Amino acid sequence: MNAILPAEPARDDVLAARPTLWLNSSYRKNAIETSELPISPADVQSARVNWQRLAPLLAKCFPELESTNGEIRSELIELKELREALGYRAREFGNVFIKADSHLPVAGSIKARGGVYEVFLFAEGLARDNRILADGEDIGKLATEAARAFFSKYTVAVGSTGNLGLSVGIAARALGFKAVVHMSSDAKAWKVERLRKLGVEVIQYEADYTTAVEQARDIADADPTIYFVDDEQSRHLFLGYSAAASELAAQLDERGITIDVDNPLFLYLPCGIGGAPGGVAFGAKAIFGDNVHAFFVEPVQSPCALVHMMSGSRELVSVYDVGLTNKTEADGMAVARMSAFVATVMREMLAGIFTAADNDLFKLLRMAWTTQRQKLEPSATAALLGPQFLVRHPEGQRFQAEQGIEGKMARATHVLWTTGGSFVPEEQFQNFLRQAESLG
Ligand SMILES: Cc1ncc(COP(=O)(O)O)c(C=O)c1O
Structure with a gap:
């Protein structure tokens, strides 16, 4: 019982x-x-x-x-x-x-709705805080080479069983960020491969998802240039x-x-x-x-x-x-x-x-x-x-x-x-x- x-x-x-x-x-x-x-x-x-x-x-x-x-x-x-x-x-x-x-x-999954949203919102906030984007300016400016060069100084990180990593990795790379995805042991090989092809660093754990998220959070906490998409607590997602x-x-x-x-x-x-x-x-x-x-x-x-x-x-x-x-x-x-x-x-x-x-x-x-x-x-x-x-x-x-x-x-x-x-x-x-x- x-x-x-x-x-x-x-x-x-x-x-x-x-x-x-x-x-x-x-x-x-x-x-x-x-x-x-x-x-x-x-x-x-x-x-x-x-x-x-x-x-x-x-x-x-x-x-x-x-x-x-x-x-x-x-x-x-x-x-x-x-x-x-x-x-x-x-x-x-x-x-x-x-x-x-x-x-x-x-x-290619529901994670596009959460992961893409959080990464793009982060990019917009970062650009405004650093006067890359002023009020009233065309947000399309964030797709320029100059904006990408600025974003490349930051890393977006996430823990994932696969699809959240795909969506966050794809979104982050599209804006020029560095990206690190911490994958649980369940992640399918093709998802890992697809991310690596995009230039995303994939760290694979022999452990489950909860552990992957915890490790990723600890690493991000210690480095102010890493933005961590926290699947366990994120309001944005x-x-x-x-x-x-x-x-x-x-x-x-x-x-x-x-x-x-x-x-x-x-x-x-x-x-x-x-x-x-x-x-x-x-x-x-x-x-x-x-x-x-x-x-x-x-x-x-x-x-x-x-x-x-x-x-x-x-x-x-x-x-x-x-x-x-x-x-x-x-x-x-x-x-x-x-x-x-x-x-x-x-x-x-x-x-x-x-x-x-x-x-x-x-x-x-x-x-x-x-x-x-x-x-x-x-x-x-x-x-x-x-x-x-x-x-x-x-x-x-x-x-x-x-x-x-x-x-x-x-x-x-x-x-x-x-x-x-x-x-x-x-x-x-x-x-x-x-x-x-x-x-x-
Ligand atoms: C295809 C698919 N469906 C459902 C879910 C569940 O989403 P959540 O973990 O936010 O509950 C996921 C999560 O990765 C997924 O990849």
Whole structure:
């Protein structure tokens, strides 16, 4: 018997590493307005304004953003063949979409929203503090050789399981910074190689993500020319992700989809340390309030947000504390201990968390490719299981009853956030497909 986790329906499954759905007993209405939080909806609004101000510079640094005038955004894609394959044909599954952050420009994953935002905001602040950029001056000036020469005196550092490192490394190098990425043992070789080709220094650890972040932070603390993107505490990362919610709101609106008390919205968000899914969920709460229900998804061996939030502990609880291994092929989610900042913000705002087994992630990867040609990495596929848990799992049905939405499911909209994949090299992707085939 494990004393850390309370006797809730999901506990036995969590401890046995079986896929399950945990409902957050602290979830409550209007939490974004009434809880004491270190962050507010006004901050989400400011992040949107910041993104807009940075857009002309982004368009100059990344040719692929010229067509969107510097906006980094992804498509909202309706599930058709994939919906059939997933068994979501029945009316009670409502509308089902994927939000294809797998194909986000610049970094090929949801990390483009956080990492690029924080690095560009840092560059702008540094340039203003050093009178490289004056008020009213064109921000595009930061893409000139003179600005690059100035930025080259500084280093941007980050700890990563892979994709955050890619996004921070790419953004930092695009502006002329030196960049150092501290990679956990889970990082895939192709991500390391891609960064090295860009001139990023990659330090690889035999240890897990938490250790990589700690080492990186210690090195940065000792050197004032190093700016450390701190995934365990960063408000900037969180707010960069949060702006995705207004993009989603506009896309739903364009399709004539209403979200209100009779037409709920469900978001399914792959979770590592919690920053990306937390930021998106927070941004969505700021727009849709109690009509959106955000669920995280984690690997069965790395459910760090689940074990910590379920424990109710003030001290962070890690997956090792409850006897799990943190071993998963879903490298983006191979995190043993969640961010304390995200835990605080999400405490009353997160509807629940479900878990996925690695074998299922590979099968889903193959399914998404063969049906709708969606190229995903294993971490990203986890979101596809969300509607099944909400509609079919006993805890999903309890959730519907508690929220009084049983009769509204046919009018609900499910958004499965597919968070990464387009940068996976072809050979590696074919390996993923073969691995899936061997599973039958
Ligand atoms: C593809 C993918 N999905 C989801 C996540 C989870 O993001 P976070 O660690 O901010 O929770 C990551 C993190 O790297 C990722 O790479």
